[in-house]
Amino acid sequence: MTPTLPQEILTEVMKHVGENDLMTLQRSILVCRHWCRAIVPLLWRKPFHHTHRNTAGKRKLIPVYLACLKEEEKKYLTANDFPIPNSKPPLFNYITYLQWLNDFYVLDAISTWSRKNRKRRLLSQLLVNKFITECPKLRSLHIHTLQQYRESDILSKITLYHTTLEVLHVKEITRFVSETENDLIVGLVNLIKSQRALKEVVLAGVLNGIDKLVLSLRAKHSRSLKKIKFEDCDFRVKGEIWDLVSGSFVNLELLNFYGCYGLNTSTLKMWTKGLKAQIHIDFSTVELSAT
Template structure:
């Protein structure tokens, strides 16, 4: 009875919750459109929140946006035979209002792909460059006052996009400051190898305009463009920014000032950053306020080799906040064991853990201390010569050491059949939603899974 009411539209609130669950399942959302008017009305906004991320190869949705062009621009594109007047003047939805996530580079790329398909069908005159289409189209977003949650800007040297078009869009944003003011999440991808100084200057101005920024993602950067946003006492986001993610970042200076200046900071995530060395750690240890370090990923060649026991002090100081941690072959074995012990002693809220099996003999002690929160566990093979013996010890103990429920377990190991059977026997009462087994050895374990 309830099911029939959902499909007939008699329970709109419950139907909304169900459809919202399929937010990133685009094929299911397309099916929902066909059920009835209510389901269509609920599914369409989700499909149009981030249409530039849907990798179907169909770029025709751009014509819906182009339908909002002013008549003179629409006439100009009609001359190129790349749009037509087949769309009705009054569409069923205001699709522009649904847009919540926008990556400028992906936007340019999708328009370029759509343009390439359109001109293949028509051999007559075409616009001089991509800017003739992208800039008017982006202006539509601004003039219709779309309310973005997330804006992503990728300023890097390895992306193949029209730099003139990119600069023009940044200039357009600066001329219409209301567009940027209330965006909650600003994701910046900046490469040191990108030589477009003009784009970097424009980006710095955009950063300074932001007033209510809540989250920032900084990638591949050791440039000072972030400093005016994060360090200045007059920074617009000093009382709003609550989450910073550093990914593969190289800079070292002023991080202590950044953390001291941000009054609303609730989480810091450090992922494969080369500034994770003694100098940085000492700055953190000397902070007058606690650093709410939620993620620390070190198992990568980007982590500097001179990270020593000061890392243990960092875990002691911020370990109570840590939820996601990865470590392993970037550290010496002795230090790795000490890190493991520090995680046991100071990090009680771990939800995600990834490490190498060379320290797996402590797995029972670890999971006993963090099993109430642990939800994702990944164990990788130890590249040392005694890997098989250590892997055997790990598998024989692992089944008894795991919490009663795991969302994700990944084992990338040298596995012997007898050890694996012990693991399966001991873990048969454990709920594991996703189990990934990568056999690095020679024993055939497929028949016993």
């Protein structure tokens, strides 16, 4: 029988079911093949988030993604003492449907599936890189430890393949001043500038270069940003860059400083000056220096 609705329209209709109503979506894929092709991408938008507290779900998730790997990738893992179980080719390329990527959740799912394998971080980095290069609609990206991707040039890959991120969380960015850390800051600045309209940004562990990151946010996303959070960042920077921040983030709804130092009341006034929205600032662990 000829489908009554084009697949694209059916997909748009099913989006209104709700991201967390997985049961309804799972039942809907059984209606027919047409519905299945339209709904499967919705079910696989954020699987690591849906299974993060579900041990059984995490154990089922990783084998599906392993089946999607190319033969050379499977051989690479096997050669590095990470055996891949035999499996049938998947009906869909589930990797391409991911829209929410959190590398900590990926590693957690792998650890649950294969607790005894010490090479699980190797698989995690391979999958994260594969998601970045093969997911065309990535909207939210959480990098828990940027330091571990220094050799894979992950920031350049994100900049190359994605320009429509809405949420960007990057942690453990710099630990000390060196050429490597400076390269990470430059790469992150380029990544921020390459995006069209970021809505939420979390930057954590910036001990060098916070001024460059702030100015890149101001240059490209002063109107789109709704939430900004800084964790464990050093704001002791030279120059009067905070004057440029004044009144820049016109639609900001949440500004959060957590565990930062080098701040003073004058700097904070620059952040909030001229803003129409009410800003919540968490002072619980902020060390305010003298004005």
